[in-house]
Structures are given as structure tokens and as C-alpha cells.
Amino acid sequence: MSSDPTVGPGTAAHPLAAVPPEPGVAKPDPILVVDGVVKSFGGLRAVDVAHLEVPRGLITGLIGPNGAGKTTFFNVISGFEAADQGTWTFDGQPLAKVPAHRVARRGMVRTFQLTKALGRMSVLENMMLAAIGQRGERFLTSLVPGLWRGEEEANRRRAEELLARFRLDRMREEYAGTLSGGQKKLLEMARALMVQPKMVLLDEPMAGVNPALTQSLLGHVKALRDEGMTVLFVEHDMDVVMDISDWVVCMAQGRIIAEGPPASIGTNRAVIDAYLGGQHDDPPQVP
Amino acid sequence: MTSTTQRSDQQATVGAGAPRGRRTDSPWGLVAVLVALLLVVMVAAEMIGVRSQAIFVEALRVATGPSAAVYALVAIGLNMHFGYTGLLNFGQVGFMLVGAYGIAIGVAILGWSLWPALLLSVLFAVALALLLGIPTLRLRADYLAITTIAAAEILRFVFRVRQARPVTGGVRGLFGFTGDFYRVNPIPTGEYAVALTQRTLWVLLLAALAAAVLVLASRMAGAWWARAVQPQRAWGALAGTLVGLWLGAGLTVLNPIPAGRYRLLVTTTHARIWGLVVAALIAGALAALARGHGRRGLTERRQSLAGAAAVGVAAAAVLAPAFYAVNPFPDDYLFALLRFSERRLWVVLVGWSLVALACLFVWALMRSPWGRVVKSIREDEDAARSLGKNVFSYKMQSLVIGGVMGAIGGALLALTIQTVQPDTFLPQLTFFAYTVLILGGAARILGPVVGSVVFWFIVAGVDGFLRRAAAVGALPEQYFHAGSIGAVRFAFVGVGLMLLMIYRPQGLLGDRREMQLDVQ
Numbered sequence: 165m166s167s168d169p170t171v172g173p174g175t176a177a178h179p180l181a182a183v184p185p186e187p188g189v190a191k192p193d194p195i196l197v198v199d200g201v202v203k204s205f206g207g208l209r210a211v212d213v214a215h216l217e218v219p220r221g222l223i224t225g226l227i228g229p230n231g232a233g234k235t236t237f238f239n240v241i242s243g244f245e246a247a248d249q250g251t252w253t254f255d256g257q258p259l260a261k262v263p264a265h266r267v268a269r270r271g272m273v274r275t276f277q278l279t280k281a282l283g284r285m286s287v288l289e290n291m292m293l294a295a296i297g298q299r300g301e302r303f304l305t306s307l308v309p310g311l312w313r314g315e316e317e318a319n320r321r322r323a324e325e326l327l328a329r330f331r332l333d334r335m336r337e338e339y340a341g342t343l344s345g346g347q348k349k350l351l352e353m354a355r356a357l358m359v360q361p362k363m364v365l366l367d368e369p370m371a372g373v374n375p376a377l378t379q380s381l382l383g384h385v386k387a388l389r390d391e392g393m394t395v396l397f398v399e400h401d402m403d404v405v406m407d408i409s410d411w412v413v414c415m416a417q418g419r420i421i422a423e424g425p426p427a428s429i430g431t432n433r434a435v436i437d438a439y440l441g442g443q444h445d446d447p448p449q450v451p
Numbered sequence: 452m453t454s455t456t457q458r459s460d461q462q463a464t465v466g467a468g469a470p471r472g473r474r475t476d477s478p479w480g481l482v483a484v485l486v487a488l489l490l491v492v493m494v495a496a497e498m499i500g501v502r503s504q505a506i507f508v509e510a511l512r513v514a515t516g517p518s519a520a521v522y523a524l525v526a527i528g529l530n531m532h533f534g535y536t537g538l539l540n541f542g543q544v545g546f547m548l549v550g551a552y553g554i555a556i557g558v559a560i561l562g563w564s565l566w567p568a569l570l571l572s573v574l575f576a577v578a579l580a581l582l583l584g585i586p587t588l589r590l591r592a593d594y595l596a597i598t599t600i601a602a603a604e605i606l607r608f609v610f611r612v613r614q615a616r617p618v619t620g621g622v623r624g625l626f627g628f629t630g631d632f633y634r635v636n637p638i639p640t641g642e643y644a645v646a647l648t649q650r651t652l653w654v655l656l657l658a659a660l661a662a663a664v665l666v667l668a669s670r671m672a673g674a675w676w677a678r679a680v681q682p683q684r685a686w687g688a689l690a691g692t693l694v695g696l697w698l699g700a701g702l703t704v705l706n707p708i709p710a711g712r713y714r715l716l717v718t719t720t721h722a723r724i725w726g727l728v729v730a731a732l733i734a735g736a737l738a739a740l741a742r743g744h745g746r747r748g749l750t751e752r753r754q755s756l757a758g759a760a761a762v763g764v765a766a767a768a769v770l771a772p773a774f775y776a777v778n779p780f781p782d783d784y785l786f787a788l789l790r791f792s793e794r795r796l797w798v799v800l801v802g803w804s805l806v807a808l809a810c811l812f813v814w815a816l817m818r819s820p821w822g823r824v825v826k827s828i829r830e831d832e833d834a835a836r837s838l839g840k841n842v843f844s845y846k847m848q849s850l851v852i853g854g855v856m857g858a859i860g861g862a863l864l865a866l867t868i869q870t871v872q873p874d875t876f877l878p879q880l881t882f883f884a885y886t887v888l889i890l891g892g893a894a895r896i897l898g899p900v901v902g903s904v905v906f907w908f909i910v911a912g913v914d915g916f917l918r919r920a921a922a923v924g925a926l927p928e929q930y931f932h933a934g935s936i937g938a939v940r941f942a943f944v945g946v947g948l949m950l951l952m953i954y955r956p957q958g959l960l961g962d963r964r965e966m967q968l969d970v971q
Binding site: 242264265273282283284289292293296298301302303306312316355356358359 | 812833
């Protein structure tokens with residue numbers, strides 16, 4: 165499970181080697197640039213990100229204690245929740261106020277902390293659904309099978325390839341609801357790839373998955389990077405984060421409090437304070 | 452094309468034990484319960500001195516009549532909303548109302564002819580769907596439910612008020628708008644009947660026996676005969692035999708042979724010769740199919756079905772005279788099941804044709820990628836959204852399509868009863884439609900149709916039984932007088948719906964496993 169943090173990403177030849185480990189630091193080729201994004205629930209500032217750049221083609225881990233605002237941040241940038249303020253661009257295009265389905269079509273696809281397999285549809289149907297720009301999904305053309313048979317066949321082939329890659333091909337005719345928790349995670353990842361995204365946001369991809377499957381999921385995530393995809397993922401398991409991340413961002417109380425290569429983040433003072441409680445300031449207030 | 456056949460091949464081989472081999476639970480248990488109930492009621496009726504045959508015929512008449520077609524249409528619309536998209540529409544009766552008033556206002560108030568008035572019905576339904584959907588479809592499912600049930604009641608009251616009388620006719624409603632519809636009736640004046648002759652009765656009896664044996668045989672897993680007789684062969688042979696028996700009795704339609712008696716090997720008639728010729732052609736075509744001469748490759752399963760059917764047709768056509776010779780029913784036996792005036796026959800034909808069209812339409816939609824998106828929204832709309840689907844737009848489309856079907860059902864109802872009044876469209880109509888849908892099986896193309904026929908058969912049967920039993924004084928007067936029976940029969944519907952939800956929530960055509968899968 166554990167890996168050696170001294171080798172791999174973060175060492176000399178790495179594209180981010182010259183980037184200093186500071187919150188909000190600029191990076192060579194960012195795909196996602198977030199500026200001043202604020203999301204409040206009542207009096208609580210769940211997300212308050214001044215500046216964040218996510219480097220293209222690499223794996224960025226997003227960590228932070230419970231309630232740090234990681235999932236809300238995901239929800240905001242993927243269009244599932246409206247931001248109160250702020251702008252962010254994806255691949256050079258502004259994404260603020262773009263509805264969730266358009267965000268996905270532009271190439272940024274997310275998964276969910278609690279997997280959302282479409283239970284009463286087959287695994288294959290789950291996959292076929294995810295293909296973008298299907299003509300057969302329009303009301304009038306859907307009534308004329310001749311107009312969508314071809315694309316359907318092509319999508320089916322692509323879906324079968326992905327299922328084989330994720331070792332789900334034997335399950336393709338099963339209802340997705342009958343899969344195990346880990347298989348659902350795999351399906352969700354495979355389904356996200358069906359969209360042909362430039363970037364995937366994975367919300368706790370390893371949560372509730374047994375150790376053997378975690379290894380295979382890790383392999384899949386690394387393979388995504390090797391194919392040139394950008395990955396931003398939330399994870400609590402530090403071994404996993406250290407193992408696969410090229411860069412780690414730490415959030416606490418809605419803010420980005422630290423950034424850096426995985427090796428540096430474990431010794432970062434702000435990160436340790438965030439996880440263990442900063443005893444040096446803010447004594448508990450007694451009403 | 453090829454891959455779909457591969458898929459059905461695979462399903463055929465994995466059989467009943469595999470998770471997705473067959474998607475429908477066997478409905479025979481429920482069918483058996485319903486038939487047993489029917490027999491009990493009929494026997495009970497005879498015991499208290501009521502003619503059970505009259506109740507049966509009457510129930511059958513209602514179950515195949517216009518109201519069953521109306522409810523089938525309304526429930527098909529509801530199936531689009533609830534069964535496929537997961538939209539909880541509790542105000543389907545509102546769509547029926549605007550559909551009925553669409554043609555009534557178009558013809559009776561605006562003086563249009565029927566067709567543009569029907570278009571008005573559809574437009575009303577689209578407008579109502581947009582009005583309901585735009586504010587609520589972005590919210591959680593329950594908001595639509597609350598809004599629709601309220602909107603349907605508001606519509607009824609608005610159509611009722613005195614100020615609306617110039618347009619809606621107020622409480623008394625509108626009438627005299629069905630002239631065009633009955634004027635274009637092409638059916639000549641007269642009495643029409645669907646009847647069982649001595650011959651059909653004999654064939655049906657034996658077919659039912661054979662089918663029962665086949666069902667039993669196919670369920671006896673492990674028995675040598677269940678393995679020896681593949682079910683598709685048996686069903687093919689049975690269907691083929693029925694066709695063969697029908698043709699073997701003689702055929703006069705399009706018969707080119709001059710009428711008369713002919714002496715070939717035995718003395719025979721022109722009708723029988725022609726019947727045999729047609730049977731031989733059909734058997735030949737089926738045999739060719741079975742040998743794989745079809746256009747695109749048939750599945751092995753269908754090939755063996757065609758082969759067995761070919762043998763059935765040929766053998767039965769030849770042996771038909773012998774079969775009819777041992778018919779125990781008397782020659783003059785005629786059991787009239789359904790009688791129609793030409794007007795009723797016209798309404799029934801139009802109604803069930805509309806139902807067939809609606810089913811075809813829903814089938815075409817649901818097998819397409821459009822249907823896949825709609826189903827994914829039922830499963831989890833956030834997941835659909837995360838995969839780039841415009842969930843709001845699809846929900847809106849579904850609401851409009853299902854609403855228009857409800858409106859067409861309402862228009863058919865108005866044409867049948869030839870008047871519209873606001874108080875016809877009470878909230879319980881929506882729940883009758885839900886009963887129909889759940890009884891038949893939600894998210895199944897034919898679920899609403901089967902559900903509507905069975906629902907109306909039960910309602911009319913219970914009604915007929917109670918009325919007749921009350922008339923002969925077999926029931927306590929204070930509960931079962933003429934005024935209360937209409938309400939009491941729906942109490943039975945309520946009990947029936949509860950039992951159904953407990954013991955068979957998937958309805959007649961559904962799949963229980965599918966029902967139980969909705970947890971993450």
C-alpha cells in the first residue's frame with residue numbers, strides 16, 4: 165500500500181519541480197484557474213478560494229480535514245452549486261454560471277463521493293449513456309433509428325473497450341445496482357471516461373473500497389495521467405495521496421492553506437495544524 | 452444489428468437463473484389468483500341465484516370498451532412520467548380535462564371542425580405541461596407532485612365558476628360537439644358482435660389446455676421432457692397449430708378457386724382447398740426461415756420457433772377435419788361475448804387504435820438513446836447531469852409527451868360520453884390511472900394496456916355482481932343500496948391496490964428484482 169515519497173513525482177525532472185510550495189502559486193500550464201470563488205451557507209463560508217491553478221496533464225490531490233469544503237469546491241467548479249462570487253476558467257474558457265451538463269460537455273467530468281451508478285440500467289447502458297453529442301438523444305431523431313444506429317454501434321464498441329480495461333466486461337448485462345461498492349466505483353470512473361473529458365474530478369474514489377481494489381483503482385488513475393488527462397481528486401487516505409499525486413493542495417475552513425509536492429506536504433506546518441488543530445492561536449471562546 | 456442478436460443469443464443461453472436473462476417475472480401466479488377469484492365470484496353468483504354469465508359478458512364489454520381505452524391512454528402518459536422519467540405527476544386528470552375541453556371548446560364555442568379542435572386539445576396540454584414544469588422541474592420531485600395535484604383541482608374549479616360559463620359552460624359543461632366524429636364513421640349501421648362459435652370454443656379450449664401443459668412443463672426444471680421440448684419449439688408448434696386449424700377449416704377470403712365441390716383424393720370444397728394452399732405457403736415460408744434463408748441472420752431461438760411453427764401449420768391444416776369432427780359442442784352453439792352498435796364499434800376501434808399508436812410511439816422512444824437518458828434521470832438526475840445531459844429539458848419533454856397522451860385520453864372520453872363537465876375530472880381519476888399503471892407494471896410498454904383491461908374487468912365485474920346480488924336481496928340493504936354500490940366497488944379497488952403493492956409491486960408485467968434495486 166504505502167509508497168516511498170522520495171521517488172516519483174516531486175523529484176528533479178518533474179514539470180512542477182521549479183514551482184515553489186506556496187498556496188495559490190502560479191504553475192507552468194494550468195488547465196483550471198480559479199479566482200476568488202466564495203460559497204457560503206448562511207453564515208458559514210464553506211469555500212473561499214483566492215487563487216488556485218491546477219496543472220494540465222498531472223494528478224493533483226486535494227486534501228483537508230472533514231468540513232474543509234473540498235466537496236463543495238468540487239460542486240461549485242463543476243456547476244452543481246452556484247458560487248456566490250468568483251470566476252474560474254477551464255482550458256481558457258470562463259466556467260462561472262455555466263450549468264453542470266455544459267461543464268461536462270466542455271470536458272470536465274466529475275464523479276461523486278457516494279457513487280451514483282444508475283441502478284436499474286445495465287452496466288453497458290450506464291456506459292452508453294455517457295457518450296457526448298449523441299444524435300439519438302434528440303427527441304425527433306430518436307424516432308428514426310437509421311439516424312443513430314451507426315453512432316450507437318461506435319459508442320458500444322468504445323464502451324466495451326473501456327469495460328474490458330476496467331475488468332467490468334463480464335458484468336455488462338447486469339443491472340448496475342447489483343455491482344459491489346468497488347465495482348460501482350470502477351463503473352463510475354469508466355463512465356466518466358466515456359465522456360472523453362480533458363479533466364476528471366474524482367470525489368473520494370477510494371472510499372469504501374477494499375485494499376486489493378484500491379491498488380487497481382490507483383493503477384487506473386495513473387493510467388489516466390499517462391494518457392494526458394488531468395486529474396483532480398479528493399482523498400482522505402494519505403498513503404494514496406502520497407502515492408499517486410504530482411501535486412497536493414490542502415484546504416481547511418474553505419481556504420487553500422498549503423500547496424506543494426507530496427513529499428513537502430506531510431511536513432507542512434499549516435497542514436499539520438489544520439489536521440491536528442492549531443493550538444498556538446485562537447483559544448476556544450467561552451460564551 | 453448483429454450485436455443485438457448476439458445479445459439475445461446470450462440471454463437465451465443463460466436462461467432463467469441468470470440475473471438479466473429475462474426481465475419479466477412470470478405473471479402466471481397473479482393470473483391464477485385473478486382467474487380463481489373470477490371463478491369464485493361466478494360460482495357465488497350462481498349460488499345466490501344471479502346469472503354469472505351476464506356479469507362476465509358485461510365485465511368483458513367494459514374491459515374492452517372505450518373507458519378502458521381512455522384509461523390505457525392516460526396511464527401510458529403517466530408511465531412516461533412516472534415509470535420512465537420518475538416524475539411524480541399526481542394531476543394527470545388535469546391533462547385529461549384540458550384535452551376534453553379542447554375539442555369541446557373548439558367545436559361547441561369556436562365552431563371549428565373536429566381536427567383543429569383536437570389540435571387545440573394538444574396545445575392546451577403542452578401549455579399546461581410548460582406551466583407546471585418550468586417552475587417545478589428544477590426542484591425536488593415532491594414539488595411537482597404537490598403542484599400537479601393542486602393545479603388539476605384549480606383547473607376544475609376555474610372551469611366550473613359562473614364567470615367561465617361563456618367558454619366552459621360552467622357546471623353544466625358543454626355538449627353537442629361530437630357530430631363530426633360520428634359523421635365520419637365508415638362502419639355501416641347495424642349490430643356487430645364478437646362471438647364464440649362452436650368451432651372456436653373447441654379450439655380455444657384445447658389451446659388453453661396445451662398452453663397450460665407447456666407452462667407446467669417449462670417450469671419443471673430438470674424433468675426430461677422440459678429438456679427435450681424446448682419452450683420456443685413448443686410455443687411455435689402451438690401457434691402454428693392454431694393457424695393451421697383455422698386455415699384447415701377452409702378459407703373464403705381472396706379465394707380464386709370457383710365455388711363448388713371437388714373430387715381430388717376425397718371429396719372436398721373450394722374453401723378447404725384454398726385453406727390448404729395458404730397453409731402450405733405459410734408452412735413453406737416458415738420452413739425457409741427456419742433453415743436460415745431469412746434476410747439478416749435470425750437467432751437460433753427464432754429459427755427453431757419458426758421450424759416448429761411450420762410443422763404445426765402443415766400438420767394441423769391437414770388434420771383439421773378430423774379435429775373438428777370430434778368437437779363435443781353442439782352445432783348451433785353461439786356464445787356472443789360482445790355486441791356493438793356501429794357507433795360504439797367506431798369509438799372502440801378509434802380508441803384502441805390510438806392506444807396502439809401510443810404504445811408504438813413510447814416503444815420507439817424508449818428503445819432509443821433518448822429513452823436511455825430519460826431512464827437515467829429516473830435513476831439519478833445528478834449522475835445524468837454529470838454526464839452532460841440537460842436534465843431539465845428531458846424532464847420537460849417527458850412531461851409534455853405524457854401530458855399530451857393524457858389529453859388525448861381526455862378527448863376520447865369526451866367523444867365517448869358526448870359531453871364535458873368539470874366534475875367528471877375528479878382527483879381520483881389520476882389515482883385510478885396509477886392503479887392501472889401499477890397493476891399492469893410500470894416502465895413496461897404494454898403495462899398500462901394490460902392494467903387498464905384487467906382493472907376495468909374487475910371494477911365492472913364487482914359492480915355487476917354487487918348490483919345483481921343486491922337486487923335479489925342477498926346483501927345487507929343499508930350498505931349495498933343502488934346509490935352506494937358505485938362507491939363500494941372502488942373500496943374493493945383500494946383493497947386490491949393495497950394487496951398488489953404488498954404481494955406484487957411489480958404488477959402483471961414487471962420484474963421484482965428491478966423494483967428492489969433502487970437503493971445505492
